[in-house]
Amino acid sequence: MKEVIEEDEVDEARKSRRKTSSIRSPSTSESIAAPAMLSSAASAAAAERKKELRRLVKKISEEDDDQTVTYDKAAAALSALRDLKVGPKERKKGDRIHPLAIPEHFLCPISGEIMRDPVVLASGQTCDRAFIQERLNSGNRTCPKTQEVLTNTILIPNHLVQSMISEWCKENGVNLSPLGNQDEGLVTKNERDTFDELLGKISSPSPAIERRQAIRELRLLTKRNRSFRAVIGEKPNAIPQLLSVLSIPSLTEDPQVQEDTVTTILNLSIHDNNKKIIGDSPQVIPFLIDSLKSGTMETRSNSAAALFSLSAFDSNKVKICQMGAMKPLVDLLEHGSPTAKKDAATAIFNLCMAHVNKATAVRDGAVVVALKAIADRSLVDESLTILAFLSSDQDAAEKISENDGVACLLSIIRDNPNSRNKENAAVVLYSICMYDRSILKEVREEEDSKGTISWLAQNGTSRARRKAAGILERLKQTMSSTYHSY
Known part of the structure; x- marks a missing residue:
C-alpha cells in the first residue's frame, strides 16, 4: 500500500501579504527576498x-x-x-x-x-x-x-x-x-496503516461490496501474518469497528460475511494479549454463539474454535458459559462434521475446566452425547477426555451409569489400543464406582470372566494403574462387606 505523507501546513501569512503601494522602497524589496x-x-x-x-x-x-x-x-x-x-x-x-x-x-x-x-x-x-x-x-x-x-x-x-x-x-x-511480544510478530507501520484502512472501509458508509472485500482481506491477512494479530492491542476500537457490519441487514444475512467475520475473530484471538480484549467486547461472544446456531458448518466450526481460543483466558470461561454457549457446542459435538466435532469437543473441555461450568455441561447433554460418540467410535479420544474431566461431578457420574456407560468404558479398557484412552476410561470408571455401588456387580463380572481391571493394574500407564488398583480395592471391600453381612 502506498504510504501517504501529509505536507507541512503552509504559512498563511506568506500567502496573504498586505497590499502596499505600487512603489516599494529598496528596504522593503530586500526584506521580501531575504x-x-x-x-x-x-x-x-x-x-x-x-x-x-x-x-x-x-x-x-x-x-x-x-x-x-x-x-x-x-x-x-x-x-x-x-x-x-x-x-x-x-x-x-x-x-x-x-x-x-x-x-x-x-x-x-x-x-x-x-x-x-x-x-x-x-x-x-x-x-x-x-x-x-x-x-x-x-x-x-x-x-x-x-x-x-x-x-x-x-x-x-x-x-x-x-x-x-x-x-x-x-x-x-x-x-x-x-x-510487543516478538514471538507473536512485530508490527510495521505499513501493517498498521493497512489495518486502519480495512477497518475504515468496514465501518464507514461505503458500498456493501467494498465492505465484503475488506472483511475478506482482513480475514486472510490475520491468517497469514501473525504480526497483524498484534495490531488490535494498539487499537481498542478495532473490534467494534469490525462488528459494525452487524448493523447492516444485507451484510448480517450474508453467510460469507458471517464466516469471514467469525474467522477473523478466531485469527485475532490466537494472540494471547487479545483474548481479554476480545472477550470484554460485549458483542463478540453473543455473535459467536449466534453463529454456532445459524451459520454454515464452516462458520459453526470456526465459532467453536474461537470460543475455545478465548476460553484460555480464565474469566472468559465463565462468561462464555453464562451467555449460553454450552448447548450449541453440545449440539455441534453431536451433529457436526468431523472437524466441527473436534472443535466443539475442545471448547467444551476447556470451558469445563471452570468447575461452575460442569453442571451446565451435564444439564445440556454433554455426557450423553460423549457416550454416544464413544459407542459409535466417531470421536473416542475427545469424548473420553470430556468424560474423564466431568466424572468428578456426581451428577455426571450418575448420568454415565444410567446410560450404559460401564459396558462402554470396559470395552475401551479391554479392546482399545490407545493407552491414553484406556487411562481416561479407567478414570471415569473409578469415579462412578465411588459414587454408585450398584455398578460394581457389572465390573466384577468383567473382572471374573476376562480379568480386564487386573490386566490394566499391571500394564496401564501410571495413572491407569492407580485407578485400576482403586477399583480392585473397591471390589475387595464390597466382597468383604457382603461376606460379613451373613
Missing part, C-alpha cells in the same frame, strides 16, 4: 551536512579502532543538521515536534518507525535489530533498503545512531514504547 535566499542557503548546507554525516557513519561501521574523534564529529554534524532543519535548541524540554521532523536515518527501513536497537548490516545499512532479525529468521537474507543479498548475517550495534536517537528523543519529549 527568506528565499536563506532557504536556498540552508538547503545547500543541509545537503552538505547529510553527506558528511553519511561518510562518518560509514567510517564508524567499517573500522574497528577507537572511534571517539569520529563519534564527536558525527554528533557535531548531526547537531548542525538539526539546527538547520528544526531550528536551534530553543524548544522547551518535553515539547513534541511534527512527525515529519524525525530524521530519516532514525527510521527503520522495515518498520518505518524510530529504531530501538539500531544495528549495521553487511550492506552498510542500519535497521532495527528486532525487525531485521525476524526477517533473517524467515529466510530472507536481502538488505531491506538496497535489496542486495547480504554476504553475512552479522549484526553490529550502531552505537552512534543509538546515542543520536536517545538524545533526540530526550530533547523532543519522545517516549519510545517497548516492542
